[in-house]
Amino acid sequence: MAPPPSTTVSPATTLIVRVVTLVCLLISVIVIATNNPEVDGGKMKFNDFYAYRYMLATGVVGIAYTFLQIAFTIYFVSTGNRLGGNGLMFLDFFGDKALSYLLATGAAAGFGLTVDLNRIGFESDVKDFLNKANAAASLLFFGFIFSVVSSIFSSFSLPKSS
Template sequence: MMSNPVEPTKIDDAGSNSNVENPTPAVSAINRRWKREDLLNKGSLFLRGLAFFFSLLSFIIMASNKHGGWKNFDRYSEYRYLLAIAALSVLYTGGQAWRQVLSIWKNNNILEQRISAMLDFFGDQMVAYLLISSTSAAIPLTNNMREGQDNIFTDASASALSMSFFAFLSLALSAMVSGYKLSTQSYI
């Protein structure tokens, strides 16, 4: 009787290759953390970009709101305050967005991570407060003017106010993201 040839045995090489399909819990946690940090960085960059855009629109609209006589923005201190804060917001959000783009692009921070997180958090809060302060200071004046006469000056003022409010919303959300990043930062 003839015997069957010996079938080759299957070599178990599980020890030599890592199981990519089912990573260990530690690797999985690290991947989740990296994804969350990447999402937070890109999200805060997006929110600062929006704040920059809305602040720039508010600044441009208010600076060009000169229509002669009483229809010049610079005759009213509330509108001058709105313009100054919009300019400050453009500088701050533009600088922060540029710093974040460089940080993502070059994969290193310009500032130390703790200092950067604190600057983001406190800077976003201060500029957001200034934006809502200037907006709320100019709203009553615009409403009073709109009751008397609705014209291109009051429409432009209302547009600048709404853009300033949208910039505030963007920076307020960015401050929340910055606060989360600051509270979850490890100090080791």
């Protein structure tokens, strides 16, 4: 009986998914970092809440990892050679898994805090702050989704053992 055919994904497709992940994460970080409305004469900042700080940190780590992976993918697309051989395939696989878990927890922390604060019922300035935080968490969640897709793609390129 013949082994099942190998499933591979083109490097260009992988590059597109990584770029979309990066765009989602960049916009999420910008939105949460600039979310500082005037409330009752003082400024409310995302920095005042641990969950939003965690959300920002996961976005920044995701951006750094995704930039690195985009550079490796561009090298692979342009030369046809994989930098690092099988070792990089394992880094792709496990790094994508770890990143997706990290982004999921960051988005969940942002959504959770926003839901809890919305239950209190604030005035419109605080509602705008919470809506922007929710938008940033949503973009972080979309980054998570595309990171999962990258993780699935990287699992296809793992060396098959017989």
